[in-house]
Amino acid sequence: MREPILTARDVTREYAPGQGxxxxxxxxxxxxxxxxxxxxxxxxxxxLRLLSGQESPDSGTLQFIDRHQTxxxxxxxxxSDLRYLxxxxxxxxxxxxxxxxxxxxxxGGNIGERLMGVGERHYGDIRAEAEKWLAEVEIDPxxxxxRPAVFSGGMQQRLQIARNxxxxxxLVFMDEPTGGLDVSVQAKLLDTLKRLVHDLGISVVIVTHxxxxxxxxxxxxxxxxxxxVIESGLTDQVLDDPHAAYTQQLVASILQVN
Amino acid sequence: xxxxxxxxxxxxxxxxxxxxxxxxxxxxxxxxxxAGELVVLxxxxxxxxxxxLKMLFGNYLADQGSILIAGDExxxxxxxxxxxxxLELRRHTLGFVSQFLRxxxxxxxxxxxxxxxxxxxxxxxxxxxxxSRMLRRLNLPERLWTLAPATFSGGExxxxxxxxxxxxxxxxxxxxxxxxSLDARNRDVVAEMVQEARAQGSALVxxxxxxxxxxxxxxxxxxxxxxxxx
Ligand SMILES: Nc1ncnc2c1ncn2[C@@H]1O[C@H](COP(=O)(O)OP(=O)(O)OP(=O)(O)O)[C@@H](O)[C@H]1O
Ligand SMILES: Nc1ncnc2c1ncn2[C@@H]1O[C@H](COP(=O)(O)OP(=O)(O)OP(=O)(O)O)[C@@H](O)[C@H]1O
Ligand SMILES: [Mg+2]
Ligand SMILES: [Mg+2]
Numbered sequence: 198m199r200e201p202i203l204t205a206r207d208v209t210r211e212y213a214p215g216q217g218x219x220x221x222x223x224x225x226x227x228x229x230x231x232x233x234x235x236x237x238x239x240x241x242x243x244x245l246r247l248l249s250g251q252e253s254p255d256s257g258t259l260q261f262i263d264r265h266q267t268x269x270x271x272x273x274x275x276x277s278d279l280r281y282l283x284x285x286x287x288x289x290x291x292x293x294x295x296x297x298x299x300x301x302x303x304x305g306g307n308i309g310e311r312l313m314g315v316g317e318r319h320y321g322d323i324r325a326e327a328e329k330w331l332a333e334v335e336i337d338p339x340x341x342x343x344r345p346a347v348f349s350g351g352m353q354q355r356l357q358i359a360r361n362x363x364x365x366x367x368l369v370f371m372d373e374p375t376g377g378l379d380v381s382v383q384a385k386l387l388d389t390l391k392r393l394v395h396d397l398g399i400s401v402v403i404v405t406h407x408x409x410x411x412x413x414x415x416x417x418x419x420x421x422x423x424x425x426v427i428e429s430g431l432t433d434q435v436l437d438d439p440h441a442a443y444t445q446q447l448v449a450s451i452l453q454v455n
Numbered sequence: 456x457x458x459x460x461x462x463x464x465x466x467x468x469x470x471x472x473x474x475x476x477x478x479x480x481x482x483x484x485x486x487x488x489x490a491g492e493l494v495v496l497x498x499x500x501x502x503x504x505x506x507x508l509k510m511l512f513g514n515y516l517a518d519q520g521s522i523l524i525a526g527d528e529x530x531x532x533x534x535x536x537x538x539x540x541x542l543e544l545r546r547h548t549l550g551f552v553s554q555f556l557r558x559x560x561x562x563x564x565x566x567x568x569x570x571x572x573x574x575x576x577x578x579x580x581x582x583x584x585x586x587s588r589m590l591r592r593l594n595l596p597e598r599l600w601t602l603a604p605a606t607f608s609g610g611e612x613x614x615x616x617x618x619x620x621x622x623x624x625x626x627x628x629x630x631x632x633x634x635x636s637l638d639a640r641n642r643d644v645v646a647e648m649v650q651e652a653r654a655q656g657s658a659l660v661x662x663x664x665x666x667x668x669x670x671x672x673x674x675x676x677x678x679x680x681x682x683x684x685x
Contacts, residue, residue: 226539388561417538431513431538438515442471449472 232415
């Protein structure tokens with residue numbers, strides 16, 4: 198039987214009373230897309246930072262099983278172990294591409310840097326792989342030497358995806374990956390994401406405020422409010438038969454817009 | 456073989472944002488469906504036919520009772536199942552034809568219909584052959600095949616929906632008014648497909664508001680108004 202690759206139990210990081218992430222437990226299964234939705238300030242980004250080892254919890258446990266079946270206790274791992282996991286096993290796609298890209302090195306360099314992080318040294322191979330991944334996320338490979346600072350928001354977000362996926366991480370965290378983009382750019386990006394996630398068989402934890410994105414990408418959903426998970430289940434079940442008052446409100450508000 | 460066993464299932468909706476209105480819909484429903492049998496749910500509008508069907512697919516949760524679904528490998532109780540078990544059942548055991556196509560934006564008709572076959576890793580040639588046969592059978596003109604169904608007429612969308620849900624054989628097939636927006640010719644095609652699925656051993660549960668069709672297809676009727684006591 199398959200087992201979860203990431204297990205969080207009672208994870209808490211409380212910045213101020215009632216603020217942050219309070220006693221969250223969840224599992225991430227191989228190859229699944231887990232969506233996290235909830236109102237602003239409910240602790241979604243905090244949870245993502247805790248799960249990905251970017252920040253340590255005050256209490257609780259976090260266990261990750263890597264591709265070699267090595268079990269990691271993320272709460273007691275050293276900085277260098279967490280950096281190792283960040284380079285090899287995890288991908289992190291930030292809402293603002295500026296947080297996930299190095300704007301002053303070339304697009305090819307942004308992708309190549311991740312490959313070098315996992316030990317790739319051959320310049321020609323790195324460049325070829327970078328070109329392949331630019332094409333994969335539908336950026337013209339002839340732009341390989343351009344700096345991402347001159348790319349549009351949608352292209353920057355695509356580059357961030359290429360930079361993260363080039364090393365075939367096992368688990369990718371995404372915080373509002375389609376956030377600041379206009380609707381048609383969002384749609385194309387979502388199609389690309391859906392295809393890549395399916396083809397590579399990676400697991401994804403994605404934070405979004407957009408129920409349409411959740412329905413399209415996520416297998417399961419967690420709904421957060423005031424730092425806690427208040428409802429969870431299959432995506433279509435949570436959206437079509439929501440039980441909690443807050444979830445009903447969330448779903449009703451999108452029905453009105455459509 | 457018994458494929459579906461529903462025991463004492465109840466469902467109440469609580470509308471928190473409408474003054475906490477409590478809406479009891481199903482009360483201690485029990486029914487069973489065997490392989491090769493088509494059970495039709497009937498009863499007046501609003502009595503909970505679609506609600507029950509959605510619970511059989513794991514789309515709605517039951518408040519209590521049990522819903523045993525027997526796949527070829529194992530039996531799962533949907534009321535207590537983990538979401539991954541439900542997804543697994545949907546991959547191999549449970550098919551659902553909803554009343555309306557929930558359009559996946561930007562995906563072409565062809566790709567929508569081919570997808571269930573691709574998930575089963577069938578070879579390209581056989582996929583092409585089966586998809587075009589299915590689309591032809593449902594009288595979907597070839598000029599529509601490469602288009603996304605978002606702009607199609609209601610009946611065209613519904614036929615895409617049926618093609619997608621019936622292109623693979625599911626041991627259990629749930630049908631929510633599959634023919635509601637179809638003309639007589641296409642309705643007959645769908646009725647024929649339903650009968651073929653039954654002949655191949657599928658256990659079927661359907662809702663048909665068309666009396667003639669219901670009479671033609673049903674092995675048994677389950678009246679919901681009779682079973683519930685709201
Ligand atoms: N580093 C920090 N220091 C102090 N408080 C913080 C910090 N990070 C987050 N918080 C607080 O914790 C709460 C949760 O913030 P978080 O960013 O996780 O919310 P979110 O659900 O991602 O919201 P949004 O949808 O607006 O991005 C907020 O009240 C926020 O102000
Ligand atoms: N997700 C939901 N949230 C709240 N109430 C719901 C939900 N789904 C169904 N209901 C309510 O449950 C009752 C039964 O609805 P259902 O769709 O099952 O009826 P039906 O028997 O299929 O009717 P029809 O023949 O008109 O399709 C209705 O009162 C409906 O409003
Ligand atoms: Mg956030
Ligand atoms: Mg109905």
